[in-house]
Amino acid sequence: MNNPPTTEPVDHETEHYAHDVSKHVRGYLIVGGTLLFFTALTVFLSYVNFGTQKANVAVAMVVATIKAGLVAYIFMHLSAEKKLIYRILIFTAIFVFGLFWLIYLAWYDPVVH
Amino acid sequence: MEIPYTVTARPDTGLWNAKVGIWLFLASEVMLFGGLFSAYIFLRLDAEPGYWPHGLLNVPVGTGNTAILIASSVTVVLAWAALKMRQFTRYKIYMGITILCGVAFLVVKLAYEWPQKFEHFGAYIKPSALEKYEPYLGNKHLLSEGLPPRVEITGHLHNHEALHDASIKDYEVGLDPIYTDPTNPKMDRPHFLYVPPTEKIAHIDKADVDRATMFLPTHNTYFATYFTITGLHGLHVLGGVIVFTYLWLPFGSRLYRQNPEHLANRVEVAGLFWHFVDLVWIFVFPLFYLL
Amino acid sequence: MDASSSVSHAAHDHHDTAHEHHELGFFRKYVFSTDHKVIGLQYLITGLIFLFLGFCLMMLMRWQLAYPGKELPVIGNLIGRMLGPGSMNNGVMTPEFYNSLGAMHGTIMIFLGIVPVAFAAFGNFVVPLQIGAPDMTFPKVNMASYQAFFVGGMIMLISFFVPGGAAKGGWTSYTPLADIADKGPGYDVIFNGQTLWLIGFILLITSSLLGAIxxxxxxxxxxxxxxxWMRLPFFVWAQFVTAFLLLLAFPPLESAIVMQLMDRVAGTSFFLPTGLVVNGTAxxxxxxxxxxxxxxxxWFLGHPEVYVLILPGMGIVAEVIANNTRKPLWGYKSLVLAALVLGFLSFIVWAHHxxxxxxxxxxxxxxxxxxxxISIPSVIILSAFFISLWGGSIRFTVPMLFATAFLPMFGIGGLTGIPLAFNSADLYLHDTYYVIAHFHYIVAPGTIFAVFAGIYYWFPKATGRKMNDFWGKVHFWPSLICMNAIFLPMFLQGMLGMHRRWYDGGEGWTLASEKVWGLSGFHWNLPISIAAWTMGVAQIPFIINFFWSIRHGQKVGINPWEATTLEWTAPSPPxxxxxxxxxxAYRGPYEYSLPGRAKDFTMQTEPVEPNERAPHEPAMSLSH
Incomplete structure (x- = not known):
């Protein structure tokens, strides 16, 4: 093949990478703390009356999306991921939103509502 | 010819095989839970006013379980980082904690949360009989507040045999606090702390009841989605725990001695799956426990 | 395996020192194999058996449609004894059994026949060879994929033998009918047709997901x-898009199947409306x-599934056409783009069902x-194939016969679908034989012909021998005639309003007595049935030819078709x-009839010569 697989990791690369990783450990702990904080926040906000149920749902979903984003971006290393993975995910995201949106459309019947 | 790029990255994509594989798998998982959540949206939008219950789950326990999952997500990424830095003992410790967290999550779910629901009782009152149970329901008060009506009375069922025995004409229900003081504005919205059913007994005539069961999947569409989604999520947690245990046991040490980078890659892939399971829970928690 | 054969294997190893891999035992080599070629062949054989089984179910149904309520001689009583009087009572088909046959015909043909053969079998065998890979990326996952498929298929088969028989709710399993099916007296929570259908389906979906990844x-x-990317044969592109469709469209169906399973087993009401009354009781x-x-x-799965069925077929046809016209495939770049657009659009058309x-x-x-x-990319693909024929010196080999027949058949199937796309026309044609004829034209003389083309085309690669040409033609011509004799009259029946799920074949329907071309709508059933049975007979030459040629076919070299793609540089069998x-790879996949060359094909592995005209290769960068 164009690049025969090397089973032995190249030493200087690994060291460089290890150094890189050690810098990240602190970041992982901070993100973990942030996630716990957001969990407490979302519980708290669910008992605050934002006027309508819909508003409460929207607020909770915003917080959940931030949390999910943190997990995906930091823990799942999307911050330093290759283009290819992004392509797959964007593609998937389009369809998942299509599914949600069209099921909503199907529920919404202008004759009845 | 051997299969290339099992450990090292292919130059033009910059990825090793399993990394591509796991992300493709996660894409399919997104669609799987996407289907379930779209069912949740559809059923919730479709529910008649009052027929989508709120505040029936134990929020502090759910919050605790969320914290456990988040903690395990942190430890699994630390375990991976430890492997990258070739600190095998640390890896063992962090991975051990992750496995414990996963098991703890499942124990809380299966030994506490679900059984607690199975022992709870709810009876949907026929629309024609709602007036009769107004003292428990407080619908006039809710109407004046612009809130959806209550159509169900929940609590602890004292005469269990009534569920099967047609000769028993009523249900004896130890009421949940909300039905003991329905017009109190404090009861308009769910509470954070779980309060067990009171000793105040209500007799609910079977003739006035549309449908009465314990909080099983069959009780209503809310519990149907709750048990299905958390059940499927629980299966994912179980799968993750099994994979982690496999990587933690002697197999991990052997692979570490042969090729530490390969073990790190496997932990990263398993970790990606675990983070996804965490990510699903981040949405499950508010949708079922809080809203 | 017995001791003597393992000894002979060991001795063989000892002598054959040049052989790098030591011989695996029978089970590791053929049953629990992780080799993509063996798995491909496993898929092919199992899938073909299921295809034939699904066809047998249909041949039974055709009896009931041609002679409603009449006893089926010999076979009827045999089935009655095997599956109980609930199936063929004294040789007469019961309505329940008729429904089972219909539902299982669809399920088996689509999910146990076409998908495993067109996607999994050809994909497994051909794709790694065509891209020059040693195997699939995850050989063990590949094995698990086949095993999940096999177990799922077995569960589907077992469901014929449980009380009440196999699933009866149609291959679509519409609720609430499917939710409450079989729930009569003696209802077993797991061992009933519909529940086993759901469990089998979960395994089939798992199999497809693992395969797609x-x-x-x-x-x-x-x-x-x-x-x-732009040097990939079109077949690889077709499989790539198909795999994405399976990857993203199957999971929502899996979630729906889990919910229907909950409805049946745990008593939930995901798909049951408030106030449902069955047999007069709430x-x-x-x-x-x-x-x-x-x-x-x-249908979020169901529609992409249509393209899962047709895209691999198109891929096979593209390979065969390019090879037998001896010229480059016309419009390679637009073919690839059309396949991608087709895949994308197939996700957002589902509600037209x-x-x-x-x-x-x-x-x-x-x-x-x-x-x-979505009809635009389909037409682009078909047009490109037709234009590819233009000016070629066509070799009418057996694979080419099937591939050329694919083109008009798929054309008829596609064009008759357009009226169904319109709400107003569909209200009349919905669920009639018109719909049956439409989608069968795409899948039966479409995909299945492509599958046959593929089998005849790649058989020499898998075995080192060719299938017999004469018997191939004996297989082709009756199949082509019968296919049309079966499905053309169905358009007429459909336009008379005959419903696709009628147990009596329309005997009691007034409009079905209206005459078209000398026969009433109902009486068209008999010629259709005769054509279907003849078609069954026409498959016998293929079956014999297939198995006979494995050992006795004409021996051929590694590139008998004088093709250009990479799989023909590997030994046969690889x-x-x-x-x-x-x-x-130095060049595009279809370098046929390059000017100034001694031979009319230039393989992808042949380096570009300095004095050669710039190779025909569209430049486009994807994912680098």
């Missing part, structure tokens, strides 16, 4: 040196569910528009690891 990862990661359910939700989730559910006008308008748009030296 493997295919995509293989195509992305294991392309040989120089095998850029059902004890919570209600609050929605039958429409099932339809949406089902649901016009009768009374969706709002806005939703209908959206789906009618997208359905119209060893474990496929290629003796890692192949390198």
């Amino acid at each position: 493997n295919f995509i990862a293989t195509i992305i990661q294991l392309r040989a040196k120089g095998m850029t 059902v004890s359910i919570s209600g609050g569910g929605s039958p429409l939700l099932w339809q949406h989730l089902f 649901m016009w009768l559910t009374g969706m709002g006008t806005a939703v209908s308008a959206f789906f009618q528009t997208t359905t119209m748009i 060893p474990h690891g496929n290629f003796l030296t890692p192949p390198v």
Whole structure:
């Protein structure tokens, strides 16, 4: 093949990478703390009356999306991921939103509502 | 010819095989839970006013379980980082904690949360009989507040045999606090702390009841989605725990001695799956426990 | 295996020192194999058996349609004894059994026949060879994929033998019918037709997901040196898009299947509406569910599934056409783009299967528009194939016969689908034989012909021998005639309004007595049935030819068709690891009849010569 697989990791690369990783450990702990904080926040906000149920749902979903984003971006290393993975995910995201949106459309019947 | 790029990255994509594989798998998982959540949206939008219950789950326990999952997500990424830095003992410790967290999550779910629901009782009152149970329901008060009506009375069922025995004409229900003081504005919205059913007994005539069961999947569409989604999520947690245990046991040490980078890659892939399971829970928690 | 054969294997190893891999035992080599070629052949054989089984179910149904309520001689009593009087009572088909046959015909043909053969078998065998890879990226996952498929298929078969028989709710399993099916007296929670159908389906979906992940990862990661995206044979592109469809469309159906399973086993009401009354009594359910939700989730898979069925077929046809016209495939780049657009659009047309559910006008308008748009890439692909024939010196080999027959057959199937895309026309034609004829033209003389083309085409690669030409033609011509004799009259029946699920074949339907071309709609059933049975007979030459040729076919070299793609540089059959030296691709996949060359084909592995005209290769960068 164009690049025969090397089973032995190249030493200087690994060291460089290890150094890189050690810098990240602190970041992982901070993100973990942030996630716990957001969990407490979302519980708290669910008992605050934002006027309508819909508003409460929207607020909770915003917080959940931030949390999910943190997990995906930091823990799942999307911050330093290759283009290819992004392509797959964007593609998937389009369809998942299509599914949600069209099921909503199907529920919404202008004759009845 | 051997299969290339099992450990090292292919130059033009910059990825090793399993990394591509796991992300493709996660894409399919997104669609799987996407289907379930779209069912949740559809059923919730479709529910008649009052027929989508709120505040029936134990929020502090759910919050605790969320914290456990988040903690395990942190430890699994630390375990991976430890492997990258070739600190095998640390890896063992962090991975051990992750496995414990996963098991703890499942124990809380299966030994506490679900059984607690199975022992709870709810009876949907026929629309024609709602007036009769107004003292428990407080619908006039809710109407004046612009809130959806209550159509169900929940609590602890004292005469269990009534569920099967047609000769028993009523249900004896130890009421949940909300039905003991329905017009109190404090009861308009769910509470954070779980309060067990009171000793105040209500007799609910079977003739006035549309449908009465314990909080099983069959009780209503809310519990149907709750048990299905958390059940499927629980299966994912179980799968993750099994994979982690496999990587933690002697197999991990052997692979570490042969090729530490390969073990790190496997932990990263398993970790990606675990983070996804965490990510699903981040949405499950508010949708079922809080809203 | 017995001791003597393992000894002989050991002795063989000892002498054959040049052989790098030691021989595996029978089970490791053929049953629990991780080699993509063996898995491909496993899929092929199992899939072909299921295809034939699904066809047998249909031949039984054709008896009931041609002679409603008449005893089926010999076979009828045999089946009655095997499956109980609930199936063929004294040789006469019961309505329940008729429904089972219909539902299982669809399920088996689509999910146990076409998908395993067209996608999994050809994909597994051919794709790694065509991209110059040693195997799939995840060989063990590949094995698990086949095993899940096999177990799922067995569960589907077992369901014929449980009390009440196999699933009866149609291959679409519409709720609430499917939710409450079989729930009569003696209802067993697990061992009833519909529940086993659901459990089997979960395994089939798992199998497809594992396969799809493997295919995509293989195509992305294991392309040989120089095998850029725009040098991939069109077949690989078709499989790539198909794998994405399976990957993203199957999980929503899996979620729906899990929900229907919950409905049946745990008593939930995901798909059961409030106030459901069955046989005059209210059902004890919570209600609050929605039958429409099932339809949406089902067709979210169901429509991409149509392209899962046809795209691999198109891929095979592209290979065979390019090879036998001896000229480059016309419009390679537009073919690839059309396949990608087709894949994308197939996700947003699904509700055109649901016009009768009374969706709002806005939703209908959206789906009618997208359905119209999706015909464009299909027409691009078909046109490119037709234009490829133009000016070629065509070799009418057996694979080419099937591939050329594919073109008009798929054309008829596609064009007759256009009226169904319109809400107003579909209201009349919905669920009639017109629909049956339309989609069978695409899948039966379409995909299945492509599959036959593929089998005849790649058989020499798998075995080192060719299938017999004469018997191939004996297989082809009757098949082509019978296919049309079966499905053309169905358009007429459909336009008379004959419903696709009638047990009596329309005998009691007034409009079915109207005469078309000298026969009433109902009486057209008999010639159709005769054509179907003849078609069954016409498959016998193929079956014999297939098995006979494995050992006795004409021996051929590694590139008998004088083709250009990489699989023809590997030995036939390819060893474990496929290629003796890692192949390198220097040019596009269809370099036929290059000017100034001694031979009329130039393989992808032949370096570009300095004085050669710039190779025909569209430049386009994807994912680098």
